[in-house]
Amino acid sequence: MTALVPPGAADAPSTAVAAGGGARTAGAADRRTQCWLDLRTVGDAAGAVRDEALHAGFDAILAADPADLRELPPTVTRVLLPEGADLPSDLGAADLVVVVPAAHGARDRLAAAHPGTSFGSYVEVTDADTLAAACASARRDPCTVLRFRDPTNIPLEIVLAAAADADRLVVTVVGDAEEAAIHADVLEHGPGAVLLAPSRPGEATRLVEAVRRRSPDLTLSTFTVTGITHIGAGERACVDTCTYLRQDEGILVGSRARALVLCVSETHPLPYMPTRPFRVNAGAVMSYTLADVERTRYLSELRAGDTVLAVGADGRTRRVPVGRVKIETRPLLSIDAVADCGEPVNLIVQDDWHVRILGPGARVLNSTALRPGDQLLGYLPERARHVGYAIDELCHEL
Template sequence: MKRLWINVVPYSKDIAIAALESGAEAVVLPDGDSGKVRQFGKIKTIEKDGDIKPGVDVEFIDIAGKEDEDKAAAVPAEKIVVLRMLDWTIIPIENLLARRGRNIMVQVENSGQAKLMVEILEKGVDGVVLKTGNVNEIKKTAEIIQGVSEKIALVTATITIAKQLGMGDRACLDTCTQMVPGEGMLIGNTASGFFLVHSESIDNPYVASRPFRVNAGAVHAYTLSPGGKTKYLADLKAGDEVMIVDYQGRSQTAYLGRNKIEKRPMMLVEAEAEGQPIGLVLQNAETIRLVGPDGKAISVTTLKPGDKVLGHIEKAGRHFGMKVDETLIER
């Protein structure tokens, strides 16, 4: 997820409030002004006594030539670099993306520049610091930054097994986002294969729809999260980031409001995609659905060998949720 910081130097109450209301991650402030912003809401502050400290956690570097580019490239990789382009040329930014790779942000003056920065070289920088006195530009830039998402490669998987199991603990993920038909989360028994499990956004005669919910599966399963990480369903809690994916592979970050774990009758679904197995233990109920290649929901209770559903496969193994290149067997 791309980052949005707002530069509020000199301090402006209206700009600080707009930053907070637009969902910015942080505000850059004059030293000692963190308390002024925190009276309006919770947001990270960037100043000498703030949550993010210049010179410690982040370096602001003016870029006017090759020497400045080299200075930015030499900053430790774990520290964020904010580039302030004095003549607004693109080449130094492209060079630093190639040399440094991550933790690069660029100060911009409007939403147009912000859009260019998050799309540069396809990958884009990690975020922007917007310096403007225009509240509307903050809102426009926030819409652009929040609209940038990971594109997830989905594959068509062929069902091989759909069988009834006994009772088990399943996790129901209630998010702070209303999903629509064709959207859900990627869930799997292993970190190498995931099904796109449909949200409860479809009405039926027996229970009202819950568009904010994904009845995800058994507690041992993984969900694919923002940034390519995985998390156990059992570990998810209120406030955690989760990733919503639609049938075209478009993703967005959402926040968990509740993880309901309850005993329910379970079933095992297995499939194969591009020679790789995908499996998941889900609740055995007609309201639990996977997603077909056309984006339509398919109830797990109707699945049979040969049916086609959407999934996602990974090649690398996982260690504490992070991808690692190692030999790993999961069955």
């Protein structure tokens, strides 16, 4: 049976503070959001949806009738949320019974009457009084299932803040995978679980993809600089993200899709301007970057609302939203390098000392101070690209 504890509760998240005062919870991306399936309103598709959820690795399945839980495997938590004011005389195979205290009675009294069965509470948040009840339940009960009436995340933020140190499981009802992804980001880590009643097969799989998708680590390589050339004026792009980037974090940029260099964020102090820890002065407009681990984009293609892959010097990645791409004409510098495997590397950036690149050990390198023999951090995707997708075909990039 799946443990009824908040995922990641045992791991106290650390906080990384970027230059300029920005902070983000480093452990938030590592928290695992449980996926719960609600069978009560699925109807004739219940069997297909249940099987899909089991295959997708759902953590719990909720039903109103104990009979619907009888054949479930012990790999999932079997949750009973009875309809009406009376509990069934036989709770069947339920591992957890979620009750409405106003209808079914106090959870403590029910737990005493049914030893060996765990009880949780269901609260529909519609006003200040029910919000207070939700906060109390989230601090007190082993599990609280919440439905929020209004299209705002403020009540959820309040509940999560109230229960932050309580080590209890909070489950929120969601309408679809998109809403689940939003809930999962509230206060950086969201509730411990999301509960979905799918209207058709396929939605359970989309829910898992939405809340559990983690950007995988990349194995970074070391490139050796072979030449530096001042090439005259051209357009370069600054990528402004909607998040603070760490001092060892930037985006991968390159003139060729098979070799990308780690351009650092503007989190390091400069003598003539304030830090901008949301920005990467990335490179010439025709340069490639990674939108995620699977797909490249040209810097000139990025728009507000797109995503770009933020990459740390240790290879950890996260998809971050783009807020703006700032393209201006500037003198340009061409940096040539080579990977240990012999793969040629080229990066074209603004020809200015304050444009920086990361080297091994997260060493910050001013681009105009680079010399042949210096080492850069980068990534070798290895495969050619067509409209950003990896392909296996003859493709020479010169």
